[in-house]
Amino acid sequence: MTIQWYPGHMAKAKRQFQEKLKLVDVVFELVDARIPYSSRNPDLVEMIGNKPRITILMKSDLADMKRVNDWLKFYESQGIYAISINAKQGQGIKEVIKLAKVVLKELFEKREAKGLKSRAIRAVCVGIPNVGKSTLINRFARKNIAQTGNRPGVTKSQQWIKYGKELELLDTPGILWPKFEDQEVGKRLAVTGAIKDTLLHLDDIALFGMSYLVNNYPGVLADRYKFEKRLETEMPLPELLMEITRLRGFKDDYERGAQVLIHELRDGKLGRFTFETPDDINEESDFNE
Ligand SMILES: Nc1nc2c(ncn2[C@@H]2O[C@H](COP(=O)(O)OP(=O)(O)O)[C@@H](O)[C@H]2O)c(=O)[nH]1
Ligand SMILES: [Mg+2]
Structure with a gap:
């Protein structure tokens, strides 16, 4: 990036x-x-x-x-x-x-x-x-x-x-x-809409968001897009995004599926999320320096 x-x-x-x-x-x-x-x-x-x-x-x-x-x-x-x-x-x-x-x-x-x-x-x-x-x-x-x-x-x-x-x-x-200290920071900025979508691929942002939700807020994707919860972990995420795209009625228009997912995530339609915790922060990054 x-x-x-x-x-x-x-x-x-x-x-x-x-x-x-x-x-x-x-x-x-x-x-x-x-x-x-x-x-x-x-x-x-x-x-x-x-x-x-x-x-x-x-x-x-x-x-x-x-x-x-x-x-x-x-x-x-x-x-x-x-x-x-x-x-x-x-x-x-x-x-x-x-x-x-x-x-x-x-x-x-x-x-x-x-x-x-x-x-x-x-x-x-x-x-x-x-x-x-x-x-x-x-x-x-x-x-x-x-x-x-x-x-x-x-x-x-x-x-x-x-x-x-x-x-x-x-x-x-x-x-x-x-x-942009690292890739992770860039992805978090993208998933919340702080930086323009053109800077990262839409599907990369969507997959990052999905992976974060699956790991930190399990069940949220399944509830929103109406699929079985076990798929969140059983299906590879790119396939799950394809599935969401289909469930949304966009057939195989993967980009469109990604776009909808990102916008709904940013708008709070999937719930309220915070994408980093104080524990994630590198000990060396002092907030006072
Ligand atoms: N949900 C939510 N949206 C907000 C809040 N504050 C600002 N926004 C939205 O964030 C976007 C950017 O806000 P803006 O004030 O223009 O940001 P600026 O570029 O820092 O001046 C706008 O769409 C605002 O409506 C808030 O407290 N909650
Ligand atoms: Mg302004």
């Missing part, structure tokens, strides 16, 4: 994010609750330095809540502030603010002690394409309409979205790219 991003484009996005960083108290790092590890950008920690960060697990409505809770425990053990939300339904927005207040309590108390005027917490969202940055920003915007005007040091394109008196969020997010 060879995936090429445009280095110039990425460098520019990185630079733009670093400009935004200067304006905020805290960074909201958005990751996908189905792949909290693979959907992060490992360079972020170094980029933001000492600035506080809150990791927000997005699309939790599509994720396996038991595993999401394992992830939250893992983050806690690493001293990382994290929270899971469902931005589509608007669940968890208030909790994000509550957590931001906790994270910044000391900093704001120090400001107060110095006699500085109290002000809203300033934040910026950052994450890979498609993780839900715009959706989250819109959630904050709809609650309280007003966008503040320009401030010194803020270019015209940088606007603040106000959420009550408590939070000001930059209206444009930072965009970072996922890192």
